[in-house]
Amino acid sequence: MILYHGSNTANIKILKPQQADHDRPYVYMTTIDVVAAFYLCNAVDRPYYWFPYGFEHGSNIPIYHELYPNALKEVSEGVSGYIYEVSANTAQIIPFKNIPCARLAIEPVKVTNYIAVENAYDLLMEYVEQGKMKIGHFEHKSEKELEWWYSTLIEYLKEKNMIQIPNCSYALFIKEKFPQVWEKYILSNSFKSSSNSSFSISKLK
Numbered sequence: 217m218i219l220y221h222g223s224n225t226a227n228i229k230i231l232k233p234q235q236a237d238h239d240r241p242y243v244y245m246t247t248i249d250v251v252a253a254f255y256l257c258n259a260v261d262r263p264y265y266w267f268p269y270g271f272e273h274g275s276n277i278p279i280y281h282e283l284y285p286n287a288l289k290e291v292s293e294g295v296s297g298y299i300y301e302v303s304a305n306t307a308q309i310i311p312f313k314n315i316p317c318a319r320l321a322i323e324p325v326k327v328t329n330y331i332a333v334e335n336a337y338d339l340l341m342e343y344v345e346q347g348k349m350k351i352g353h354f355e356h357k358s359e360k361e362l363e364w365w366y367s368t369l370i371e372y373l374k375e376k377n378m379i380q381i382p383n384c385s386y387a388l389f390i391k392e393k394f395p396q397v398w399e400k401y402i403l404s405n406s407f408k409s410s411s412n413s414s415f416s417i418s419k420l421k
Contacts, residue, residue, distance in 0.1 A: 217309070218247075218301060218302075218303055219303075219304055219309070219319055220248070220251070220299055220302075221243070221244065221246075221299070222253055222254065222255035222256045222297060222298070222299050223255070223256070223297055223298055224256060224298075226298060228298070228330075229326070229327055230324045230325070230326055230327065231243045231245075231300065231321075231324060231326075231327060232324045233321065233324070242320040242322060243323075243325050245304070245309070245319045245320070246315075247319065248278060250278050250343050250348050251317055252299045253339055253340060254269055254278070254280065256292070256297035256336045257291040257292040257295050257336050259290075259389055260385040260386045260388075264386035266386070268282075268283055268365065270352075271316075271317075272350060277347075277349060277350060278348075278350070279351070279352045280350075281352040281365065282351065282352060282354040282357075283354060283362070283393075284354055284393050284394075286354075287354060288337070288351055289337055292336040293335070293336075293337040294335060294337070295336040295337070296333055296335065296336070297333050298330050298331065298332055299330060299333060300327045300329075301329040301330060302327055303328050304319070304321065308323065309321050366394065366400075369390060369394060369397050370401050370404065372386075373397075373398075379401070379405050
């Protein structure tokens with residue numbers, strides 16, 4: 217099976233497991249070269265990631281969802297990197313339950329080929345012209361769609377308890393690009409704390 221891995225690091229011969237925001241270090245790969253290109257364009261510092269993409273219904277065409285104006289160009293213009301190719305057998309990899317095209321490896325994987333990317337935005341625009349990807353432009357999104365995305369951001373903030381780490385790269389990004397989301401998250405935590413306090417007081421009576 218041919219798999220792809222996007223990286224901003226040059227001259228990688230062996231892909232080694234790296235710790236991200238999951239339970240253990242993995243090598244992160246994908247069956248789709250377009251998706252690997254997305255991973256050149258992270259808007260936040262590790263161990264966090266910002267890749268708001270999905271797939272066109274009933275197909276494997278990736279869609280990059282812009283959640284603010286010109287988001288794709290902002291994160292990818294002038295970004296360089298490499299799309300590494302590996303040949304892996306099924307015994308070396310495991311699927312990633314939340315992303316059908318993703319594959320994980322817990323052991324190092326040898327690189328068999330790569331392409332150098334001078335400007336990720338230009339490459340992504342080529343993919344669009346070739347019909348290999350689509351852009352879900354911000355201005356075309358309905359209020360309902362945006363609310364769904366905002367709710368997923370709040371759930372992630374809650375999952376990572378970012379009220380305790382408000383200066384991490386992901387929290388700072390949310391505060392800059394989606395201040396209303398951060399405000400709603402803070403309010404939900406305040407309500408939770410207030411409810412817990414009321415419960416504790418009632419138990420003591």
